[in-house]
Amino acid sequence: MSADALALAEHWLERGRPDRALDELSRLTGEGAVSRHAFRVRALAHHLADDDQAAVDIARSGLAAHGPDAGLLGVLAQSLADLGRTAEAEHACLSGLTLEPQNAWLLCTYARLCAFAGQHDKARQLVDRAAAHDPGSRPVAHTRVVLAIARGDHAEAERLTAALLAADPDDVGAHALRGLAASHRGDPGAAYAGFRAAAAGNPQNRHMVDAARELRAANHWLLRPLRPFQRFSVFQIWITVVLIQFGLRAVGLGAVALPLALAWLAFCAYSWIAPPIVRRLMRKGLL
Missing domain, CATH: 1.25.40.10 (Tetratricopeptide repeat domain)
Structure with a gap:
């Protein structure tokens, strides 16, 4: 038994x-x-x-x-x-x-730790070592995606996740990695699809369920104007706005700069107020 x-x-x-x-x-x-x-x-x-x-x-x-x-x-x-x-x-x-110096899962775990610490060459060597001893291992395949995401190679991450899902459409980890890769490249639609499939396959995983819920809200049409915040950092957006303001004033278009500044402030207020309201309404089934 x-x-x-x-x-x-x-x-x-x-x-x-x-x-x-x-x-x-x-x-x-x-x-x-x-x-x-x-x-x-x-x-x-x-x-x-x-x-x-x-x-x-x-x-x-x-x-x-x-x-x-x-x-x-x-x-x-x-x-x-x-x-x-x-x-x-x-x-x-x-x-x-x-x-066990050749334990594939331990090597992959250590590779992920190195990748998150920015030690990408060491991480690659560790996962190559794991693959040499267990080439068909699922942890090895998953870790290659994690390393691609960590070094910002979005095309490679997308290619690897597509190959994983082609081999096994029910691979929960591959769906989650597909969502993570899409999130990092600023594609909320694909990110939601990935995490939704992962959450459906493993509903006990709170991170997957929460990510799917957040991305479902982020993809609602009321929050689509906020997508630049998903693709670019807040710092990048603010710097761009400030440079536009200085540029308009420098060429004598101060009258245009003022309404644009007010519109930007209204947009910022919307970005603070709208998301929690949309999430609350979705939880209540009203959206």
Whole structure:
């Protein structure tokens, strides 16, 4: 029974359904419930369900019960990274790689940490090393997308996510990465489509659900005038407005500059007031 439940739990994790995996894990009893394998699967299920603190606690309990384990250290590293505890995550990664230097998931986790720290060459070397030992690994494919997004290579990120979804249209992680890549290149429509599909596949993941909800609101026609704020930073927009104002005054068009300044202030007020109102009305089903 324990072996069957664990096998089913792993199957549901591969399909991006940690909620179903946790249902299967709840059937475990006795020795099977506290085995090394059970701790690994349970920690990973909580991590994929966006309950990273629980994943950290379970992984540490498993390490205390069974000693050093690369699988548990991998889940611990990724969960700590998602909680923003980067130094602890790096320590867990390096501890795991000491045990299994060619562990693809640990190498990919460490590559993502390096990419977010701006160490793009090191990140690429780590994921290439992971691919050399496990070329068909889904974490390797997903991590290549993350690295492309981190270095701002939008075309490569789009190409890689399209290839992932062509190979497996039900890949929840690929849908989320498609949404993330589109968000970074300033395409809210594609970003919403990606996160909506990811949230539908893994409704327990709060980040995916929240992102889909926010992007649904951002794509409403009442908020479409605010799309420049999604594509460019507030600083870039303000600098552009200031330069236009100075340019108009420099060429003797001060009379035009004043109404444009007032229109800009009205637009700013709209950008502060409209989004929370639209979100509230959408939650109530009025939009």
